[in-house]
Amino acid sequence: AKEAGGNMYAFYAAAMSAEIKERRTIEEGLRRALEGDQLLLYYQPQIDLRTGAVAGVEALIRWQHPERGLIAPGAFITIAEESGLIVALGEWVLKNACLQSQCWKARGLAGLRIAVNLSARQFKERDLLATVTRILTETGLDPATDLLELEVTETTLMDDMGKAAATLGALRDMGLKIALDDFGTGYSSLNYLKRFRINTLKIDQTFVRDIARNTEGAAIASVIITLGHSLGLTVVAEGVETREQLEILRAAGCDEIQGYYYSEPLPAAAFEEWLAAYKR
Ligand code: C2E
Ligand code: CA
Numbered sequence: 666a667k668e669a670g671g672n673m674y675a676f677y678a679a680a681m682s683a684e685i686k687e688r689r690t691i692e693e694g695l696r697r698a699l700e701g702d703q704l705l706l707y708y709q710p711q712i713d714l715r716t717g718a719v720a721g722v723e724a725l726i727r728w729q730h731p732e733r734g735l736i737a738p739g740a741f742i743t744i745a746e747e748s749g750l751i752v753a754l755g756e757w758v759l760k761n762a763c764l765q766s767q768c769w770k771a772r773g774l775a776g777l778r779i780a781v782n783l784s785a786r787q788f789k790e791r792d793l794l795a796t797v798t799r800i801l802t803e804t805g806l807d808p809a810t811d812l813l814e815l816e817v818t819e820t821t822l823m824d825d826m827g828k829a830a831a832t833l834g835a836l837r838d839m840g841l842k843i844a845l846d847d848f849g850t851g852y853s854s855l856n857y858l859k860r861f862r863i864n865t866l867k868i869d870q871t872f873v874r875d876i877a878r879n880t881e882g883a884a885i886a887s888v889i890i891t892l893g894h895s896l897g898l899t900v901v902a903e904g905v906e907t908r909e910q911l912e913i914l915r916a917a918g919c920d921e922i923q924g925y926y927y928s929e930p931l932p933a934a935a936f937e938e939w940l941a942a943y944k945r
């Protein structure tokens with residue numbers, strides 16, 4: 666038994682060091698990716714259910730790795746957060762989303778809201794407001810007319826509610842919009858919602874998935890939509906894949922839909938093609 670224990674230990678130690686090694690590889694690779702040309706943004710449309718118009722897009726990061734191919738953020742965002750690289754990465758995302766917005770405006774696609782994800786670490790960064798201001802100046806974007814939205818999660822805000830409310834207030838004063846991402850999955854004290862100057866609630870995909878499966882799923886989505894509306898917020902459902910889900914959400918009064926039903930996230934050029942072919 667003693668020997669087996671020893672073997673188990675050796676097994677865990679080997680697995681652990683392989684994981685540590687992989688993390689280090691990702692971290693070093695990300696550093697190079699930031700300097701080089703390996704990061705790119707994909708865009709996923711958000712459709713206004715009442716008019717059928719494309720109200721906006723969410724920018725989602727991808728890593729075009731020289732050997733491993735296209736990597737989704739699930740494989741590197743946590744490592745970027747833990748290593749602190751997320752701050753530089755987040756700046757890259759914000760700047761490139763702003764540049765893309767300007768590019769679309771120049772090509773006659775004005776009025777397309779663009780949403781950018783903000784990690785907890787970035788949100789808490791002392792320089793966040795200065796960084797956002799600098800990027801807006803550098804890219805010439807006016808967030809009020811060019812419709813720039815930042816997506817934050819409940820957990821990000823819950824940590825230090827007073828400070829979070831102040832940061833959100835300052836961002837709103839600058840003209841940005843704020844969306845509460847993955848709503849319903851975090852620390853859901855509903856009381857805090859009114860303390861924050863948010864514009865949009867995003868119903869998490871886990872609820873959307875249950876919507877057509879059972880009555881509880883549809884009931885929860887309906888309650889979130891009613892809650893959002895009673896606070897004057899726009900409600901977006903994400904991860905919508907089927908017509909059935911869409912119709913249940915429409916009946917419940919959901920404002921906007923994002924999901925594979927309309928389109929997967931696409932590189933800018935492919936998104937433009939999708940948009941040109943899109944019929945309400
Ligand atoms: P999220 O912000 O909740 O983004 C939505 C995710 O759901 C995206 O995954 C999107 O591709 C996926 N999705 C959209 N529609 C559907 C659908 O109909 N079905 C299914 N199954 N999935 C759908 P993605 O792009 O892999 O991003 C994963 C997460 O990584 C994001 O979740 C976000 O938390 C994070 N992330 C992505 N880009 C950034 C970024 O630029 N900065 C930061 N900090 N985080 C990012
Ligand atoms: Ca998001």
Ligand code: CA
Nearest residue numbers: 846847867903
């Ligand atoms: Ca989300």
Ligand code: CA
Nearest residue numbers: 846847869870
């Ligand atoms: Ca999520």
